[in-house]
Amino acid sequence: MTPVNRPASVVLITIDSLRYDHLSCYGYKRQTTPFIDWLCANGTRFDDVYATSPMTPGSFKSIMTSTYPLTGGWTPFLEGWRPCLAEMLRSAGYFTVALHSNPWLSRYYGYDRGFDSFDDYLSATPRDPQPERHTMGISFLNDIRSRLPKNHRSYSVLFLAKWLLGLRQDVDGLRLVLDVARLNPRQPTFLWLHFMDAHTPYLRHSMSGRLTGSIANYFMNFHKEMIAPWIPNLIKLYDSAVKQVDRCVAMLYRELERLGLGLDNSVYIVTGDHGEEFLEHGKTSHSARLYNELLHVPLILAGPGIPRRSNSGVRRSLLDVLPTILESVGSQTSNIAGSSLFTPVTIQPTICEVALGPRALGGAAAYGQAYSVLRSDLKYIVYFDRARSLVHEELYDIAEDPAEMVNLCTSKPSVLKTFRNAVSNHIDREERRFITLKLRHSGLGEPPKTVGKG
Numbered sequence: 001m002t003p004v005n006r007p008a009s010v011v012l013i014t015i016d017s018l019r020y021d022h023l024s025c026y027g028y029k030r031q032t033t034p035f036i037d038w039l040c041a042n043g044t045r046f047d048d049v050y051a052t053s054p055m056t057p058g059s060f061k062s063i064m065t066s067t068y069p070l071t072g073g074w075t076p077f078l079e080g081w082r083p084c085l086a087e088m089l090r091s092a093g094y095f096t097v098a099l100h101s102n103p104w105l106s107r108y109y110g111y112d113r114g115f116d117s118f119d120d121y122l123s124a125t126p127r128d129p130q131p132e133r134h135t136m137g138i139s140f141l142n143d144i145r146s147r148l149p150k151n152h153r154s155y156s157v158l159f160l161a162k163w164l165l166g167l168r169q170d171v172d173g174l175r176l177v178l179d180v181a182r183l184n185p186r187q188p189t190f191l192w193l194h195f196m197d198a199h200t201p202y203l204r205h206s207m208s209g210r211l212t213g214s215i216a217n218y219f220m221n222f223h224k225e226m227i228a229p230w231i232p233n234l235i236k237l238y239d240s241a242v243k244q245v246d247r248c249v250a251m252l253y254r255e256l257e258r259l260g261l262g263l264d265n266s267v268y269i270v271t272g273d274h275g276e277e278f279l280e281h282g283k284t285s286h287s288a289r290l291y292n293e294l295l296h297v298p299l300i301l302a303g304p305g306i307p308r309r310s311n312s313g314v315r316r317s318l319l320d321v322l323p324t325i326l327e328s329v330g331s332q333t334s335n336i337a338g339s340s341l342f343t344p345v346t347i348q349p350t351i352c353e354v355a356l357g358p359r360a361l362g363g364a365a366a367y368g369q370a371y372s373v374l375r376s377d378l379k380y381i382v383y384f385d386r387a388r389s390l391v392h393e394e395l396y397d398i399a400e401d402p403a404e405m406v407n408l409c410t411s412k413p414s415v416l417k418t419f420r421n422a423v424s425n426h427i428d429r430e431e432r433r434f435i436t437l438k439l440r441h442s443g444l445g446e447p448p449k450t451v452g453k454g
């Protein structure tokens with residue numbers, strides 16, 4: 001697959017917490033995504049795409065920089081040494097615009113790098129230049145967070161972000177539409193839009209439904225033993241939120257077409273940053289675990305020269321978004337971990353990773369990392385503590401056991417060694433990549449031995 005005509009512009013639409021199997025174009029029983037289905041019918045649907053991480057900060061590092069989230073050590077900040085998509089497109093002459101409302105992707109964490117216009121609804125905007133607003137917002141949230149009981153902190157901060165800082169889902173997607181309508185894009189344009197509507201708490205789009213839905217979402221996350229009977233209702237709320245995103249994307253498209261950014265001259269990528277869990281492995285929302293309900297995401301590519309078909313042959317990764325966009329505009333970069341979706345790749349293991357808090361290791365160790373390796377039909381998950389000592393392993397045959405329920409570690413001990421080596425090689429390769437990119441960023445050039453793509 002090759003882009004036949006160079007698109008004038010690029011539109012990247014990312015949807016938070018979007019499970020691939022809850023989109024009607026991926027066979028879901030409910031009609032959740034009629035507009036995305038239309039995009040899909042006019043482009044290529046990738047069936048086997050994985051996020052590199054089950055949470056926003058890690059996954060977006062890979063989307064925006066085509067590097068793994070734990071490379072160079074974990075931080076939620078977008079480090080300067082990572083190659084940055086918006087910077088590269090701006091250097092190539094693109095007018096770069098971002099609109100979203102996820103605090104993890106804000107200016108505070110460095111996600112404004114390379115954008116001519118960046119609006120996270122928290123920080124300074126061209127229309128409302130008050131840079132202190134964002135810092136105040138983050139300080140305010142952190143202050144409230146520090147006063148909460150530890151096991152309520154992460155969820156509470158998002159809940160408060162949505163309600164107290166005006167990130168309510170009923171207006172979030174619609175606000176993006178209104179702001180896009182005000183855009184005055186110069187050609188060519190790179191536009192990144194991120195939707196939060198499908199992120200917990202899932203809120204119905206009416207006042208009474210919003211209230212009951214949000215209260216139920218909030219408390220159900222704290223008392224998991226009581227959740228099971230509520231899961232079908234929780235899924236209905238989630239589906240309703242996905243449908244709302246789809247409506248907003250449809251309205252957005254109409255505005256973008258009016259602005260000259262339609263499918264005839266722009267490449268569109270629609271994807272999710274990670275999935276969502278509904279007690280498949282005992283939890284709801286999304287957490288620092290590496291099961292496929294959290295990692296398998298949809299990806300649709302449409303635009304000039306992109307064939308209408310589904311592509312279920314080879315597993316791909318969100319690492320591939322950056323090189324795909326670069327290739328579509330006739331550009332490229334080196335020392336990244338992904339490869340363009342336009343180019344067939346040889347089959348390689350799909351690797352995902354996440355930094356862990358102490359609770360993820362049962363309180364036995366303070367912080368650490370987890371990695372998963374998907375190779376053919378076998379999936380391996382390993383947990384390390386902070387000293388990188390192995391704490392726990394899991395092995396699944398996802399062809400026989402797609403729900404990842406039966407741990408085969410004891411019955412297939414010979415396979416474990418291969419996967420342990422794969423993780424070890426991955427960590428070594430990424431350490432070399434970090435040194436190469438860090439040296440390049442420092443202006444010291446390349447190290448003697450060049451790191452290839454991996």
Ligand SMILES: [Zn+2]
Nearest residue numbers: 016017056273
């Ligand atoms: Zn997310």
